[in-house]
Amino acid sequence: MELKRFLSLGLLLVGFIPMKLSAQQAQPLPTDPAVRVGKLDNGLTYFIRHNENPKDRADFFIAQKVGSILEEDSQSGLAHFLEHMAFNGTKNFPGKNLINYLETIGVRFGQNLNASTGFDKTEYTIMDVPTTRQGIIDSCLLILHDWSNNITLDGHEIDEERGVIQEEWRARRDANLRMFEAILAKAMPGNKYAERMPIGLMDVVLNFKHDELRNYYKKWYRPDLQGLVIVGDIDVDYVENKIKELFKDVPAPVNPAERIYTPVEDNDEPIVAIATDAEATTTQLSISFKSDPTPQEVRGSIFGLVEDYMKQVITTAVNERLSEITHKPNAPFLSAGAFFSNFMYITQTKDAFNFVATVREGEAEKAMNALVAEIESLRQFGITKGEYDRARTNVLKRYENQYNERDKRKNNAYANEYSTYFTDGGYIPGIEVEYQTVNAFAPQVPLEAFNQAIAQMIDPVKNAVVTLTGPSKAEAKIPSEADFLAAFKAARQQKVEAKKDEVSDQKLMEKAPKAGKIVSEKKDQKFGTTELTLSNGIKVYLKKTDFKSNEILMSALSPGGILSGKHAPNQSVMNSFMNVGGLGNFDAIQLDKVLTGRSASVSPSLSLLSEGLSGKTTVEDMETFFQLIYLQMTANRKDPEAFKATQEKLYNNLKNQEANPMAALMDSIRHTMYGDNPMMKPMKAADVEKVNYDQVMAFYNERFADAGDFMFFFIGNLDEAKMKPLIETYLASLPNLKRGDKMNKAQVPAARSGKIDCKFEKEMDTPSTTIFDVVSGNVEYTLKNSLLLEVFSAVMDQVYTATVREKEGGAYSVAAFGGLEQYPQPKALMQIYFPTDPARAEEMNAIVFAELEKLAKEGPNVEYFKKTIENLNKQHKESLRENRFWLEAMKASFFEGNDFITDYESVLNGLTPAELQKFAADLLKQQNRVVVMMAPVAKAQ
Known part of the structure; x- marks a missing residue:
């Protein structure tokens, strides 16, 4: 396998990381000792972990390293069909008995009991299973056993399921799926990935002979390609012994078919793939740079962790840059982002660095030129010191938050992690090791390493794939593939400049407001809350919990809302535009930069009968959180440029909604149920053009001007003694106009x-x-x-x-x-x-x-x-x-x-x-x- 990409994110760092660390570079990361990992003689792998979040519950998964990519032409859709048949009869649970049994213990089909089929993997999940009786655990393991090797595949049941799958195909086959299929065929011509959509071909699904499905099952559902994952409030030793007892009769395959992962070829010249659809509502641009995935022997070592850390820092920095562009009026694209993924989101044998953008109708080439300019600036100059510092701080904060919540992690999070590790590779050392290791090497990886990695991942010539999707109508002005290819090549030759970073050194609040007082306090035994009454009339309700170590949620409500004003803007208009300008002295972009490394967010909302706030923070960021609440109530910033950018974005998103049948359906439902009531009218593109920003901001300020009738609710790992001074400073200081607003309930549609x-x-x-x-x-x-x-x-x-x-x-x-x-x-x-x-x-x-x-x-x-x-x-x-x-x-x-x-x-x-x-x-x-x-x-x- 080509090692260029590995060098860019791995060996590249040897020159930057001290030898003490680099000497360990080839060592696999240890497996988390809290998870029991084993393999039976027949090749079956298992992962078992005791976890009591939630208590008396467990998740049971079986992951298969097989999917639609392994189908023959005569089997198109049968990997997915087989997934359906797993719920239609097994050796020990004939007919619908599997579903019926699980539902008797509260495990609901479609909610806790489900499955999914992809190109390269299939997964069956039984989640939130009560573990209060040993028999339930035994039964769930028996179900996994039957899925492994004993699905009945009765001919009558197969025929009954054909219509169900045809209706699933009908329900899912929208404009996005049709365009995705067309793009695959052009981006990977002749490759099996372009010919093996999991839903399959309906001609095959409706007419295949029963033995085709049985042959696929026998060939590919086998223990050497299967992994069991059991996480929850269980006895690990008991479950392991039960697995050994139950699954020993599952035969190891004799002369098994080789599991080949379909390769994806490199391309010397850029590939341009364009697809349109009459029901498409927006124009979407994607520019991807393909690369080989890191080999598993490296992926599972410290270099895999380094790679993931670096990718997070890079995408965080790039997305900040792209977001800043889209916040300006007349931006070349309406929204944009960057991320790493499998190529086309599906391939196991090729990765990609992706840049995507939503484009104004008729401006695909303009958007492409601008996006390529940003890509070339990144390739040639990299990210700035300020972008790097902020991104690094935010990424390390994410690791810290996960570490702080390590004792509260839920079964499903562990189960998904181990299932993905089994099918995709990687590492599972546990968050303690990840957190400690990342914090050890992060300070020693300089900005130069990131910028060299970016330059390696964005090849100046090879492996570029450009896709464009949009409406098929003439007004969309979708270019031909030949013209777009020529424009892309020309765009890559344009002269670009390094990014100039602008950062404010102001504090979020330079001066605290004059504090008010807590005038009364009482306990509510029923809800376990503390009720505080403040000197300005605000009621505050505090509920301390131990559900999470570092989560605090807030909600605030006041009677009034949209129906309190005679000439109030439409509810959807208010909630789309009233919070686009930032807070206090900071526009939205600068506010994000000021909040670097702090987990605190507050958002306002207006409903028909109330106005309110919602937010989330951590224990250590509590004061920042209260400052955001205060500013949201008193200093919501007006920014005409941000309004115009939001208006343009929303207008273009809604412009072609009528082409989408589901939009027409929703309009008809609203009108049929509520007539012409303006409060229930959906926002249209024409409405967006008429929005009066001054009116929106005036109504917002009027609604939030009187804090005296607000109720604030806080829940989480609260420290009341530390919160009370903050409550007095930032809540009790809010103005009380004594308006006595009421909810206009009679006017609700x-x-x-x-x-x-x-x-x-x-x-x-x-x-x-x-x-x-x-x-x-x-x-x-x-x-x-x-x-x-x-x-x-x-x-x-x-x-x-x-x-x-x-x-x-x-x-x-x-x-x-x-x-x-x-x-x-x-x-x-x-x-x-x-x-x-x-x-x-x-x-x-x-x-x-x-x-x-x-x-x-x-x-x-x-x-x-x-x-x-x-x-x-x-x-x-x-x-x-x-x-x-x-x-x-x-x-x-x-x-x-x-x-x-x-x-x-x-x-x-x-x-x-x-x-x-x-x-x-x-x-x-x-x-x-x-x-x-x-x-x-x-x-x-």
Whole structure:
């Protein structure tokens, strides 16, 4: 393998890192001692780790080093088809018993139980499994065993699944996927990667002989290509012994087919690939520089860690530079970014340094010239000292944050890490080793090393691949590939300059405001909170938790919102433009630079009934966090140039939305449900052009001028003694105008009543009818009704999976979801969404409504009901260990007056099938039904 790239990020450093460190360069990084790694005689690899976050839960994965790239022409789509069949019968779990069993213990199909197929790997996951009984652990290991070697592949089940996969193909085949397929064929002509999209060819999927699938399974699902990952609250010794006992009967392959990783050729001349689509809404440019991946023997050593660290620093610095450009009006591109990945995001045998940009319609060449200029500036001059210092500080801060949270890392994070390590290689020494090692070598790697690496990775001639996608309409002015290639070559010859870095040396706040006082304090035993009343009327609620070591979340709310003003701008307008200018003395770009190395962010928002803030920080950045809150309330900066740049970006993003069938569907849903109410009107490109920035900022300042009726909620690893002086300085000092704002609840848009149908046709490339149904009715706004609606939707999900998906093959997924609205009057909405074959749309929707009526008349399937209660109980217990969950609960209780937490378990477990039947019947008899159906325009015969 060519070592040029390795030299750029590895041996290059020998000249910069002291010999004590470089002498260890070839040594593999140690494996984290907390994970048990082993291999059976048949070649099966396993990773086992005890972890109690969350307690009494575990994740079970099986990763396969196989995917669609290994299919023969006659098997296109069968790797993905096989993934589906793993849920349709195994030796020990025939039929749907695998799904049925897991759902009885609260593991829900599609939520905790899933699988995915890629080009080079396939992964099956059973997550958040209760480990309170040994039998559950044994059963999950047995499922992994069956997936490894005992999927039944019954002929009848195979035929039943063909329609499901065709509907998955239909649901996923949008403009982006079609253009991606076209780009692959041009970027890698003749390569198998361009011919093996995991979803496959429908002609093969609908017609292959059963033995084709069985042959693929027998050939490639084998222990030497499989890895088990079990992480959670389990006994590691027990699980290891059980794996050895269970999997010893899985035979090692005899004369196995060689697992070859498909090579991707270098290119001496730039490749330009252009694809357009009638449903595309934006023009996207990508410039990639291919390179060979680092060999695993190097990737797994300290050089792999050095490489990843350097890549993070480089992309952080480059993205800061590109972001700064896009914040200016008339920028050459609307947004831009840089990142490292597999080439085309899929190949195992070629990496890429990617630069991407969203382009104004008709300005592809202008954007390409500007992006190439930045690339050439990086290649020739590198990043600046200031960019490097800020990027290095921010990257080291990320390592520090991960290190500080090491004891709170969740099962899923470990499981994904080990699964990826098995399929892709790398290292798993644990964050302690990574953190200590990075901090040891980072100070010794100079800026010159990074800039030499950048120059190595951006070849001046070879391995450049340029792609452009966009609308097919003439107005988009998409150039020909020949013209774009010539323009790209010319752009690489342009004269460029080194970046000039501008940094302010001002502090975030030069002077603290005059502090107010905490005037009262009381405890709430029910929620475990401390309530502080401040001298300016603000209420502050503090809840200390140990869920994470270094996370603090904040939310603040005040009554008022959009509906408080007679001439308020549209809600979507306000939230798009009111926070683009930075804070205090700093524009948005300078503010990011000032905050280098600090984990603190605050964002404002305006809803119909309230204005508020949300934010996140760490223990050590608490004062910066409070300063940001104060500035967001008192010194939101007006920046006409930033507004204009945002306006241009949003206008171009919305300009072609009508070409996207899904945008037309969403518009129709809103209009059908809410009529012409301006508060529910989606923002259009024409609306963006009319936005009055002065009006936006005036309304923002008016809404946030009066802090006296705000409630602030803080949760996380809080130190109340340290927080109180900050609260007095930065919150109690905020102005109180004593306006006494109220929530204008009566003006909240209400969903329309009665039976309303909206059926329309839309031009589309892939014929599909998408259906959105709503059944609604008045109910009391109570915890019980909220839970009944949640149970109703979850039960219907299972019903539709069994009927529309499995029995009829009429949809890949039918999503049922309930929503309980409080204003203007309490109302329950059951919403159902699915795409289907246009020829079967009316038939499938008739089944959807028939099943609703059936539940209302006969009651729910008792097994579905029990599974749902079990799943909701499990979810609730998991949520009780999440800061975000408690933050929302605090807001609901103290700001809205709705306590949906205290009696949750008793109310949920007290529900009966008869109560659900009555709830559904009461809802349906109110005769409020909306059907929005978007079908393709009929083709002329």
